[in-house]
Amino acid sequence: MADREVDHLLIGGGVASAYCASELRRRGAEGSILLAGREPEPPYDRPPLSKEYLRGAASREDGFVHPRGWYEENEVELLTGTSVVSLDPGERTAKLQGGEQVRFGTALLATGAMVNILRVDGAQLDGIHYLRAFGNADSIRDDTADAEHVVCVGGGYIGAEVAASMIEMGRRCTIVEIEPVILSRVFGAEVGAGFQRLLRDRGVEFASGETVAAFEGDERVGTVLTESGLAIDCDAVVVGAGVRPDTMLAGRAGIEVDDGILCDAALRSSAPGIFAAGDCCSYESELHGRRVRFEHWDVALHQGRHAARGMLGEPAPYRVVPYFFSDLSDWASVEYLGGAAEWDEVLWRGDRDAGSYSAWYLASDRLVAALSVGRSEDLLPARRLIESGEPVGDRRAAIADPDAALDPLV
Ligand SMILES: Cc1cc2nc3c(=O)[nH]c(=O)nc-3n(C[C@H](O)[C@H](O)[C@H](O)COP(=O)(O)OP(=O)(O)OC[C@H]3O[C@@H](n4cnc5c(N)ncnc54)[C@H](O)[C@@H]3O)c2cc1C
Known part of the structure; x- marks a missing residue:
């Protein structure tokens, strides 16, 4: 009952x-x-x-x-x-x-x-944080208030954003990342390398191609050990190792x-x-x-x-093009449309050196994803082209020319 x-x-x-x-x-x-x-x-x-x-x-x-x-x-x-x-x-x-x-x-x-928890030796030590809820953010802020060096485990967007915040807050910060380049799994190595450069220029340090083997310390974490044998001393750790539904x-x-x-x-x-x-x-x-x-x-x-x-009794297919944003402090505003598992061509629009560009990811001549760094205006035509599913064909020239209007793209 x-x-x-x-x-x-x-x-x-x-x-x-x-x-x-x-x-x-x-x-x-x-x-x-x-x-x-x-x-x-x-x-x-x-x-x-x-x-x-x-x-x-x-x-x-x-x-x-x-x-x-x-x-x-x-x-x-x-x-x-x-x-x-x-x-x-x-x-x-x-x-x-x-x-x-x-x-x-x-x-x-x-x-x-739910966040993925690292199951390695020393994982239970104080000073190792995960980030999903208000309380986690409060703990990280309090616990790193006097920290000199913070290690972010994971070079996904959470790790990159936390690292940017740590630098803004006056801490030294190192990202430990399995891949050679951060954010490369979703955006590709070239785009990822650009973000890595940007973060490095602002003071973030990197241990790339490294997997965490263990945490060490007396009660509180003091060292991150990697499988290749690096020992990174730190005062606190923030783990961004992905989530599972x-x-x-x-x-x-x-x-x-x-x-x-x-x-x-x-x-x-x-x-x-x-x-x-x-x-x-x-x-x-x-x-x-x-x-x-x-x-x-x-x-x-x-x-x-x-x-x-x-x-309410009106089911219909969900067809909204997925959209994601990420801010690396106020250094870069990243937006990403679509969700490409694979692509075979990337078109560039804008000035990559100046950090204002869009990347258009194509698979078999169809647009499957688009990324903007400071060029939000490119995303509406990109969205229309993804939705249409039409071949990109000779639209390539307009996409790659930052002075060409994209309005009549579709
Ligand atoms: C630190 C951080 C930064 C992020 N930044 C970005 C960003 O810049 N851009 C972006 O696009 N996305 C970002 N995201 C991701 C985005 O926040 C998530 O995609 C979004 O929160 C998903 O919302 P949701 O409602 O599906 O689930 P959630 O936000 O996870 O909410 C689900 C809630 O349900 C509760 N719950 C679970 N089971 C039960 C139960 N049985 N009974 C009652 N309650 C239950 C959970 O405790 C939780 O409170 C970020 C996420 C995090 C953690």
């Missing part, structure tokens, strides 16, 4: 749930909405955690998706500090932390992602999961009436012609909104 009933249950207190709630109301949903999130705060944006919030230049409230009062004003019941501990898709019931049983009409799984609740409920909660093109999970969105959602993308999952703020926002359509 359920203790009570809601029309729409939103599981997870992140961006995807918050935008699903507002879209349900914007589309005129009159039914009850319950949003349950494990963290103590209302849904908030995580991007500032490695940037302005870490540097102490933004407050928690600045990051809230909706102001605190929004939920009451819009009759969205917000339960913070509350996990959904089990789900019965057949009965359409969920059990909340504390034992309450809720029957729902439709549900959204927006449980996000949080599929625990869905998996336990018998919903199909793999690297994410498996959804169709309309973000419907294998359980009728239950949708997924954001970092936990792996969907059949018509745009990409394959199953994809993203860990982008903008994707969580758009998928949350899109799932609301489906929850």
Whole structure:
């Protein structure tokens, strides 16, 4: 027997749930909405955690998706500090932390992602940090206040952003990265090398092509040891070793999961009436012609909104071109569209030396991704070309000529 009933249950207190709630109301949903999130705060944006919030230049409230009062004003019941501990898709019931049983009409799984923990000797020492939530950013800021040297493990965007913030905060910082060049897996070696140069010019040090073998210290980390035998002394460590989708609740409920909660093109999970969105959602993308999952703020926002359509009985394929941004302090503003697993050609537009350019990634003469550094205006035509799926053909000349207008590209 359920203790009570809601029309729409939103599981997870992140961006995807918050935008699903507002879209349900914007589309005129009159039914009850319950949003349950494990963290103590209302849904908030995580991007500032490695940037302005870490540097102490933004407050928690600045990051809230909706102001605190929004939920009451819009009759969205917000339960913070509350996990959904089990789900019965057949009965359409969920059990909340504390034992309450809720029957729902439709549900959204927006449980996000969890950081990968390094399992090496010394991993339990004090001074080793991960970054996903406000509390982690607070700990890093406090713990590095008197640090001289901070090591960032992982040269993905989190490591790069934290390193930039550390330098801005007056610390010495070294990035330890498995690949020869940071950010090269997503953007390619040439673009990655440009970012590495930029960071190096601002003072970031690199241990490239290195894997962490162990941490050493008495109670507190004092040295990072790599497999090749480097010993890097430090006062604190921030690990950015990627995340994995949080599929625990869905998996336990018998919903199909793999690297994410498996959804169709309309973000419907294998359980009728239950949708997924954001970092936990792996969907059949018509745009990409394959199953994809993203860990982008903008994707969580758009998928949350899109799932609301489906929850109101208007499911449709999700076709938004994925968009990602990253700020390396105020040294470079990076934006990336698409999501290319592979490409066979890159077209350049603008001035790479001056740090104002876009890179256009082509596979079999189709545009599959585009990156902008300080050239946001190039991304709208790029988006249209990706959406169209048309061959790039003789558009190459216009793309590579920074003075040529791109408006009539598609
Ligand atoms: C430091 C940092 C910087 C980032 N910077 C950028 C950036 O510059 N650009 C960009 O595009 N993206 C960035 N991202 C990624 C972006 O923040 C994520 O893609 C986005 O937060 C995903 O939102 P979500 O709603 O899917 O999941 P999440 O934000 O992970 O939210 C899910 C929430 O659900 C909760 N939850 C899980 N299970 C349950 C349960 N059973 N019951 C109740 N609650 C549950 C979790 O605790 C969590 O609070 C960054 C992420 C981090 C951590």
